[in-house]
Amino acid sequence: MEDKLLIWQFKRGRRDALRRIYNKYHRQLLKLAIVLTGDPDTAEDIVQDVFTHFAQSTNRLGLSGSLRSYLITSTLNGVRNHRRAHRRRQTENLDKAENIPATTRRPDQWAVLSERLERLSRAMACLPYEQREVITLRMEANMPFRQIAGMQKTSISTVNARYRYGIEKLRSLLNSEVTK
Amino acid sequence: MKSAEDIKRVFEKATLSTNPEKHEAIFEKIQSVQDQKRATAPVLSGSNPRSKIMKSPITKFAAVAIIILAVGFGLFEFSGIGNTSGVVWSQVMEKTEQISALVYDMTVEIDQPGGENLVVLLRNYVARDYGTRADTHIDGKLSKIMYILPNQKVGYRVYVDRKTYYQYELSDAEAARGRDPEELRTCLKNIMSGGGYTELGRAEINDVAVEGIEVNGPDMSGEDCFMRVWVDVETNLPVQIIMEMLGNEGGQMRPHKYLMENFEWNASLDEKTFEPNIPDDYTLIEDPRAGRDRQENSKTQQASPQTLTEQKQAEQPKVKQAVRRLFNACTEQDWDTVSKYLPDMKMSQRTKDILAGLETIYIGEPTKAANGNKWLIPYEIKFKNGGSQKNTMRLRADENTGQFIVRGGF
Numbered sequence: 001m002e003d004k005l006l007i008w009q010f011k012r013g014r015r016d017a018l019r020r021i022y023n024k025y026h027r028q029l030l031k032l033a034i035v036l037t038g039d040p041d042t043a044e045d046i047v048q049d050v051f052t053h054f055a056q057s058t059n060r061l062g063l064s065g066s067l068r069s070y071l072i073t074s075t076l077n078g079v080r081n082h083r084r085a086h087r088r089r090q091t092e093n094l095d096k097a098e099n100i101p102a103t104t105r106r107p108d109q110w111a112v113l114s115e116r117l118e119r120l121s122r123a124m125a126c127l128p129y130e131q132r133e134v135i136t137l138r139m140e141a142n143m144p145f146r147q148i149a150g151m152q153k154t155s156i157s158t159v160n161a162r163y164r165y166g167i168e169k170l171r172s173l174l175n176s177e178v179t180k
Numbered sequence: 181m182k183s184a185e186d187i188k189r190v191f192e193k194a195t196l197s198t199n200p201e202k203h204e205a206i207f208e209k210i211q212s213v214q215d216q217k218r219a220t221a222p223v224l225s226g227s228n229p230r231s232k233i234m235k236s237p238i239t240k241f242a243a244v245a246i247i248i249l250a251v252g253f254g255l256f257e258f259s260g261i262g263n264t265s266g267v268v269w270s271q272v273m274e275k276t277e278q279i280s281a282l283v284y285d286m287t288v289e290i291d292q293p294g295g296e297n298l299v300v301l302l303r304n305y306v307a308r309d310y311g312t313r314a315d316t317h318i319d320g321k322l323s324k325i326m327y328i329l330p331n332q333k334v335g336y337r338v339y340v341d342r343k344t345y346y347q348y349e350l351s352d353a354e355a356a357r358g359r360d361p362e363e364l365r366t367c368l369k370n371i372m373s374g375g376g377y378t379e380l381g382r383a384e385i386n387d388v389a390v391e392g393i394e395v396n397g398p399d400m401s402g403e404d405c406f407m408r409v410w411v412d413v414e415t416n417l418p419v420q421i422i423m424e425m426l427g428n429e430g431g432q433m434r435p436h437k438y439l440m441e442n443f444e445w446n447a448s449l450d451e452k453t454f455e456p457n458i459p460d461d462y463t464l465i466e467d468p469r470a471g472r473d474r475q476e477n478s479k480t481q482q483a484s485p486q487t488l489t490e491q492k493q494a495e496q497p498k499v500k501q502a503v504r505r506l507f508n509a510c511t512e513q514d515w516d517t518v519s520k521y522l523p524d525m526k527m528s529q530r531t532k533d534i535l536a537g538l539e540t541i542y543i544g545e546p547t548k549a550a551n552g553n554k555w556l557i558p559y560e561i562k563f564k565n566g567g568s569q570k571n572t573m574r575l576r577a578d579e580n581t582g583q584f585i586v587r588g589g590f
Binding site for chain 1: 191206299384
């Protein structure tokens with residue numbers, strides 16, 4: 001109900017509604033994008049784009065959907081678009097590797113990562129992207145497998161397998177984390 | 181690392197914070213986009229949304245409420261649905277028959293000139309044992325709470341924003357409404373009788389697999405109505421209901437959309453939810469219906485009847501006979517004749533169902549109104565559902581045809 005009210009106020013051009021939506025969801029979207037891209041700078045750009053497009057979407061937004069799902073899906077699409085563009089650049093410049101996390105952040109950074117998030121982000125970067133996406137959507141967005149399968153346009157069993165393999169690999173990569 | 185739960189905990193503990201200055205700087209950029217967008221958007225009408233919603237036809241809300249009650253209390257018949265779908269439609273009815281209480285949200289969206297829609301949000305509570313309550317939000321704020329309490333035969337309207345309220349007595353018919361299965365069943369059948377069903381197949385709503393049907397047909401006031409019902413394939417309970425219809429908005433027919441969702445079937449509701457608990461600083465105001473009745477009575481009392489000329493006295497039996505013919509036509513469902521007496525009334529199926537089979541109890545002596553040419557005829561009739569009506573009919577002779585015509589309904 002709260003999100004529905006926020007959308008409605010936002011559709012009427014209320015500035016405070018946009019701020020409340022921004023304040024409510026920016027952290028979750030940033031974390032999602034960081035874990036998916038492995039690069040906080042890229043993640044910041046993607047999330048900023050998500051909110052920018054959202055600010056332009058007053059006429060397209062309906063009241064029947066979930067605001068949270070809308071923003072998560074927008075972020076996911078942003079990450080995928082970035083990957084496609086990145087791959088194109090890679091073929092032109094083969095000496096660059098994908099997903100090298102930025103080790104040194106600029107002083108004007110938006111997201112300040114905890115040490116745990118940095119470790120998690122580095123570990124996730126070692127997984128194939130599809131597995132990363134399944135685990136992130138499941139763990140961070142609490143999305144059911146059926147919905148993830150729909151987003152990845154694949155079967156639920158494939159999503160299950162990606163989840164299982166991804167978790168196994170993360171276990172070994174993060175093994176020291178458990179004891180902490 | 182033992183399990184996925186451990187990974188989940190790692191995710192939960194992996195946090196981030198944001199640099200406040202950068203956070204604000206980014207927001208300013210985003211907001212400037214919103215401001216630009218707003219600058220190029222159509223100018224909103226400066227009208228008060230509340231006044232608009234007050235003009236919205238209450239019959240529409242009533243129609244929606246009846247559907248919800250019908251769904252909630254097991255009156256939703258899917259007799260036209262085949263067996264090919266995953267939803268066992270007959271079980272939808274069985275399941276909903278067991279429902280004694282439900283909570284749901286309703287969003288009413290009214291298309292308005294200028295492209296800006298008026299949106300009203302209602303949180304509705306319905307309990308077979310206690311009644312109904314609807315919390316209405318306008319412009320993001322709780323504006324009004326409506327209670328209908330059949331056990332006490334009383335209704336309340338509490339205007340939170342104005343700190344006022346009024347209460348009104350429920351008539352027997354109003355108190356019975358929502359409890360009389362036959363009436364609800366009839367209403368629903370009327371709504372659905374227009375165009376049959378179309379199966380919509382499977383979809384997903386908020387991660388729930390659903391199947392839907394679409395119904396096109398006239399609503400209770402005879403206007404075109406479109407309805408979609410989506411039912412959870414596992415529980416066989418409705419998940420979402422969408423209704424769209426045209427409604428009179430500022431003298432123009434405009435699309436109204438009703439979205440019902442977030443159903444909590446068999447919600448745990450206690451009597452306290454239905455206790456108005458009006459704060460002490462709220463002012464009791466007059467029931468608008470009572471005010472209107474008082475004004476109407478006052479007008480009638482002021483308008484003492486004319487002394488009839490011999491010619492007018494000779495017309496009295498004809499006037500009385502016209503009223504009798506009208507009532508008889510209703511009894512016999514002769515709608516062509518009824519329409520001659522009521523040319524301004526839209527004879528929707530709902531209207532016909534109410535009028536069909538009525539019984540004439542009494543037709544009094546016609547008198548002439550103090551002003552004008554209208555005849556006033558006191559009458560009492562009884563409807564087939566048991567309700568009765570005692571009123572004064574206004575009749576005038578058409579200047580061209582001489583046919584008696586009812587003014588303002590009856």
